[in-house]
Amino acid sequence: MRLAIGDVVRDRRDLVMGTVIGLDSGNSRLVVMHVPGQAVRVLPGQDLEIIRRYARPRTTRHRMVALAVVVGAVIAAYVAAHSVELLGGSWLLMGAAALGAYSGLDTVYRLGVRLAGTRRTRV
Structure with missing residues (x-):
């Protein structure tokens, strides 16, 4: 535990x-x-x-970083979908590219939050 x-x-x-x-x-x-x-x-x-479990309350700084990550992920999803459209891909491929770009940035943010979280000791 x-x-x-x-x-x-x-x-x-x-x-x-x-x-x-x-x-x-x-x-x-x-x-x-x-x-x-x-x-x-x-x-x-x-x-x-x-x-x-104890969780530190979110500060204004944490909220601003989370908002910046969401905005950046949405922009990356748009760029990925638009690039696929310009290359002649179907709507299904555009959706997959957008989802991949968004989830990639979101995953990096979640891993960073987990690594910077509360330290736990095994007892």
């Missing part, structure tokens, strides 16, 4: 939910969990189940 600080987890023994506030990646693989109403609990990773 991969956890990050901020994930919401549940203790399988007594079904208490809490937030991960620390990880020990040593030999013992312990997780420090904040439980409402109590201070903290230190539990082994195998006694936990993930309820909700």
